[in-house]
Amino acid sequence: MTTWKRIAGITLAISAATAALLGGAVVYTGLYDVSATSQHTAFVYHLLETSLRRSVKLRTSGTEAPALEDPARMVNGFRHFRAHCVQCHGAPGVAPQPFALGLTPAPASLVEAARQWSAAETYWIIRNGIKMSGMPAWQYRMSDQEIWDVVAFMKILPALSPADYKSWDSRHAPMPAQKAEASTDASQEPRLGDAVAGQKALQQYLCATCHVIPGIVGANRHVGPPLAGIADRQYIAGVLPNTPTNMVRWLRDPAKVDPLSAMPDLGLSEQDARDIAAFLHTLRDGE
Ligand code: HEC
Numbered sequence: 001m002t003t004w005k006r007i008a009g010i011t012l013a014i015s016a017a018t019a020a021l022l023g024g025a026v027v028y029t030g031l032y033d034v035s036a037t038s039q040h041t042a043f044v045y046h047l048l049e050t051s052l053r054r055s056v057k058l059r060t061s062g063t064e065a066p067a068l069e070d071p072a073r074m075v076n077g078f079r080h081f082r083a084h085c086v087q088c089h090g091a092p093g094v095a096p097q098p099f100a101l102g103l104t105p106a107p108a109s110l111v112e113a114a115r116q117w118s119a120a121e122t123y124w125i126i127r128n129g130i131k132m133s134g135m136p137a138w139q140y141r142m143s144d145q146e147i148w149d150v151v152a153f154m155k156i157l158p159a160l161s162p163a164d165y166k167s168w169d170s171r172h173a174p175m176p177a178q179k180a181e182a183s184t185d186a187s188q189e190p191r192l193g194d195a196v197a198g199q200k201a202l203q204q205y206l207c208a209t210c211h212v213i214p215g216i217v218g219a220n221r222h223v224g225p226p227l228a229g230i231a232d233r234q235y236i237a238g239v240l241p242n243t244p245t246n247m248v249r250w251l252r253d254p255a256k257v258d259p260l261s262a263m264p265d266l267g268l269s270e271q272d273a274r275d276i277a278a279f280l281h282t283l284r285d286g287e
């Protein structure tokens, strides 16, 4: 190795170590203000924006959008937009709900977003959500078809005046209330449970906010029993024999099994419940 390469290497290593130490010190001393009332510094905001753009680009390069010009598609997309998006993002002439005004980063108007992102990118953002912002992932709450419908509606959103939006609102009745039957189309027969899909799904139903679950990082204010070794337990919640079918029953409607249970009905689809049951079945004692 030549001398200049060695010097460059040492300089880089020292700079990296100094940066890591400084960053660590800011975190550890509590200097970074986590309150939602203090905006991100321009540097952090720029970092988040760039990460978002690059990350979405990398993950959507091969995605082809289906035909989106179908008016029926737009109407269905509007219904979902009205039910799930306007609360945070607002719409022409419609303000977001009070809770959304307190979010940092603040949810942007989607009129502008619809212009900036391609259809495939918008689809990806809606389906996967954005970590460390308030943007939820919708893939466990909406089918792929429905997400594309929202994208179709967002394509015409920039052209709607407040009066147009109002007239969409009065012409298209809200969706009938329905139990989430997402990730797969409701017409499809659910397949056998898949533990890997279950481990992923479980993070989208708040399970780890109430249970310590091996392999899942999450909040640690647990009000439910730890799930380590659940596969070896004889009974679920002390009353229901621990079989795969019973586990699916329990996960989809705990109150039906035990009316006094504090475990809520989280709106799991049949498929997600099967996948999660398959994952729980891998949690044996001593692991
Ligand atoms: C709980 C509040 C909340 C809900 C509900 C919500 N979003 Fe978001 N959304 C956010 C926040 C916060 C961000 C990140 C800040 C930003 O860039 O707007 C975001 C970002 C986005 C972005 C990227 C915007 C950009 O250009 O940076 C899109 C697109 C988006 N949301 C679409 C949707 C759609 C469509 C829905 C409904 C299916 C939805 N959001 C529901 C809070 C929300």
Ligand code: HEC
Pocket: 202, 205, 206, 207, 208, 209, 210, 211, 223, 224, 225, 227, 230, 233, 235, 236, 237, 238, 251, 258, 260, 261, 262, 263, 264, 266, 268, 276, 280
């Ligand atoms: C709001 C808190 C909460 C959430 C969220 C929650 N649970 Fe529970 N869970 C509980 C409580 C409390 C119990 C004990 C109920 C009882 O015994 O009646 C329980 C019991 C269970 C049991 C039976 C445990 C045993 O030892 O018999 C399983 C399995 C379970 N939960 C899995 C899940 C999964 C998977 C999710 C996510 C889909 C989830 N829970 C989400 C609170 C929660």
